[in-house]
Amino acid sequence: MTLGLARPDPLVEQYLRASRADNTLRAYESDLRHFAAWGGTIPSTADQIVRYLAHHGSTLKPSTLRRHLAAIASAHSDMGLADPTKAPIVARVVQGIQRSHGNKPAKVAPLLIDDISRIIARMGTTPRDLRDRLVLLVGFFGAMRRSEIIDLDWADVEWNQAKVKIVMRKSKTDQLGIGREVVLQRRTDELCPLHALRTWRTASGRQDGAVFIQLGKSRSRLDARTVARIVQSRAAKAGLDELHYSGHSLRAGFVTTAALAKFDANVIALQTGHRSLQTLSTYVRAVAFPGLPAQTTLPICP
Numbered sequence: 001m002t003l004g005l006a007r008p009d010p011l012v013e014q015y016l017r018a019s020r021a022d023n024t025l026r027a028y029e030s031d032l033r034h035f036a037a038w039g040g041t042i043p044s045t046a047d048q049i050v051r052y053l054a055h056h057g058s059t060l061k062p063s064t065l066r067r068h069l070a071a072i073a074s075a076h077s078d079m080g081l082a083d084p085t086k087a088p089i090v091a092r093v094v095q096g097i098q099r100s101h102g103n104k105p106a107k108v109a110p111l112l113i114d115d116i117s118r119i120i121a122r123m124g125t126t127p128r129d130l131r132d133r134l135v136l137l138v139g140f141f142g143a144m145r146r147s148e149i150i151d152l153d154w155a156d157v158e159w160n161q162a163k164v165k166i167v168m169r170k171s172k173t174d175q176l177g178i179g180r181e182v183v184l185q186r187r188t189d190e191l192c193p194l195h196a197l198r199t200w201r202t203a204s205g206r207q208d209g210a211v212f213i214q215l216g217k218s219r220s221r222l223d224a225r226t227v228a229r230i231v232q233s234r235a236a237k238a239g240l241d242e243l244h245y246s247g248h249s250l251r252a253g254f255v256t257t258a259a260l261a262k263f264d265a266n267v268i269a270l271q272t273g274h275r276s277l278q279t280l281s282t283y284v285r286a287v288a289f290p291g292l293p294a295q296t297t298l299p300i301c302p
Helices: 010-018 022-038 046-056 062-078 088-101 113-120 127-141 146-150 193-204 224-237 248-260 265-272 277-281
Strands: 157-159 163-168 180-185
Touching (some): 113 248, 127 146, 127 224, 163 193, 265 277
């Protein structure tokens, strides 16, 4: 990719790429390939962009199209070009697509602590079981996003007798990599994340690199889709409807469980890393799905 430099400089390009999260870069590259496959070009024009949007307006979600626009805008910015996505006609076409085809974003069901216990009780001691158990427990008690789970390295885990401190060096809302800490407390039951961490470390034979890896020859870092598949397949084996769940069910499940237990919202936000209690309140999902506790008011809601 040409980045608007008078002449190529690998070191400058390295730092420019580092200015964005890896997941963002991969998403932008995929979106630009989609744009190019349709016939889009960089540089582009507002006319070309609105025709691209109109062509896909009934097949892609408005949120997906907005991400594609962000990728196109970024490509122009990196090349020092004027951004055609800022043209008023582009905004109006997006608004028209939203009004014509937009739906409320689908929310997945939370995996509550009783669900986690039900799933864990049906797991064995194979390497896959040990890895998947840790995915569930760290994702739940750490209230982590899928990207935070797969980015976790052993070097980020600080051990203690009663707890483990995880240093999260970057996340979706921390693009500058300032980092924050998440504490996992010891439990005396089968849901203890500390025991699961130690057991998986021994079974995996790894002391450094990625905590969560693919099984088999590659031993590469787990990807976000695999985390989602783990959650869904394990939910299904426990008799839950896998179509209701995704990787985000772990984070939403922690927040909902804590809210139902009447934890203070600020305490929950400290674990999740939310700065806005209003945003945090959207994670409470007990009222949305059949079979979950009926609640009209939860203590986390402002």
